[in-house]
Amino acid sequence: MKKLLNTVYVTTEGAALKKDGENLVAEVEGSEKVRVPLHMLASVVAFGPILISPALMGVCAERGITIALLDRMGRFQARIEGPVSGNVLLRRAQYRLADSAEDIVRSLVLGKVANQRAVIRRTLRDYSDDMDAPARAALETATDRMAMILRRVQLSDTSIDEMRGSEGEAANLYFAVFDHLIRSPDPELRWTTRSRRPPLDAMNALLSFLYTLLTHDCRSAAEAVGLDPAVGFLHRDRPGRPSLALDLMEELRAPVADRLALSLVNRRQLRAADFRRVESGAVLLTDDARKLVLTAWQDRKREERLHPFLQEKAPFGLVPYLQAQMLARHLRGDIDAYPPWYWS
Structure with missing residues (x-):
């Protein structure tokens, strides 16, 4: 059976997400708050103004990790994903x-x-x-x-x-x-x-x-x-x-x-x-x-x-x-x- 992977929810306004080696790192005001191995991730959901590095977006798209962008009220704004999969x-x-x-x-x-x-x-x-x-x-x-x-x-x-x-x-x-x-x-x-x-x-x-x-x-x-x-x-x-x-x-x-x-x-x-x-x-x-x-x-x-x-x-x-x-x-x-x- 498929393994249940993690979803990272980012709610702190002004937080920054970046790639560090094989990990997603979340920082707030320059201080690291979360570090998650990329192989354990299914998706990232960001609420409001969150900074996401190009390197992280690229590796997520490459590995099938979806990034969803929502506004502060939780309304959908955009998705970042790789090539369409499936038959x-x-x-x-x-x-x-x-x-x-x-x-x-x-x-x-x-x-x-x-x-x-x-x-x-x-x-x-x-x-x-x-x-x-x-x-x-x-x-x-x-x-x-x-x-x-x-x-x-x-x-x-x-x-x-x-x-x-x-x-x-x-x-x-x-x-x-x-x-x-x-x-x-x-x-x-x-x-x-x-x-x-x-x-x-x-x-x-x-x-x-x-x-x-x-x-x-x-x-x-x-x-x-x-x-x-x-x-x-x-x-x-x-x-x-x-x-x-x-x-x-x-x-x-x-x-x-x-x-x-x-x-x-x-x-x-x-x-x-x-x-x-x-x-x-x-x-x-x-x-x-x-x-x-x-x-x-x-x-x-x-x-x-x-x-x-x-x-x-x-x-x-x-x-x-x-x-x-x-x-x-x-x-x-x-x-x-x-x-x-x-x-x-």
């Missing part, structure tokens, strides 16, 4: 199926909705006795309706547009009860509705930040197996949008990103003071809180779960790569269908 025949198969891949879309939607439902059911299992009756009823109703959506999507004559509608319906159900999953005493961390670009409250800021990290990992996974990250199946093509990366992350949003966000808030590792509002009205994580989240993200990626199709244990951090690999195998005709990743 051209695989990409041609991907392009041919892009507009008529009902079976792939069905698997993606089933995986996403099932995992959203599993997150709600886990909360009911763990905290049902502490909930009031209306909250418990709302969560139970949501899981029942999601079960109906799963049965509907499984029907062989369901069109792609109908499956997209079912995915949207399930997402509305999920976020309608999301506040019942939050157990923080801080009123500023309560949930109202999904907002993005920009996030308008603390929980949306946390989710958007984690989704940015997950998108990066899924895009890197698609490219690693030779797929075009811009051409998806569930998500329609749009200039500048990594549609396939968004497809791959749909199954992982709830069990990986949402569960981590809820864990950080419910364990009171993040409090209201860890967020700040800027003049535009957007809410952002503070610098210290962002570092805490990045550490927790790396720890979560090392946790292992049994892969339901491969029947092998794999860390969360490898799941995007494994799913991209399963998709590539399906496009090549090696397996009959793309197997969703189900969290349990």
Whole structure:
């Protein structure tokens, strides 16, 4: 199985990254802070104004180490990478199926909705006795309706547009009860509705930040197996949008990103003071809180779960790569269908 390599996240404004022998070195005001062997790196993610030496960019491109540049809010700006990898025949198969891949879309939607439902059911299992009756009823109703959506999507004559509608319906159900999953005493961390670009409250800021990290990992996974990250199946093509990366992350949003966000808030590792509002009205994580989240993200990626199709244990951090690999195998005709990743 592929080895889980490291991602270096650089958040200190004005930090400088350079190559020193076979190592990446991060300096702040001329003082070395981090030294990482290049052979242990999968990618580098830089937030805000970070200096990167030409020598480091060159060796990273040569060795397949992606450098992603994000602004201070976590919005994507650019990627630095080497030549396109992968088999051209695989990409041609991907392009041919892009507009008529009902079976792939069905698997993606089933995986996403099932995992959203599993997150709600886990909360009911763990905290049902502490909930009031209306909250418990709302969560139970949501899981029942999601079960109906799963049965509907499984029907062989369901069109792609109908499956997209079912995915949207399930997402509305999920976020309608999301506040019942939050157990923080801080009123500023309560949930109202999904907002993005920009996030308008603390929980949306946390989710958007984690989704940015997950998108990066899924895009890197698609490219690693030779797929075009811009051409998806569930998500329609749009200039500048990594549609396939968004497809791959749909199954992982709830069990990986949402569960981590809820864990950080419910364990009171993040409090209201860890967020700040800027003049535009957007809410952002503070610098210290962002570092805490990045550490927790790396720890979560090392946790292992049994892969339901491969029947092998794999860390969360490898799941995007494994799913991209399963998709590539399906496009090549090696397996009959793309197997969703189900969290349990």
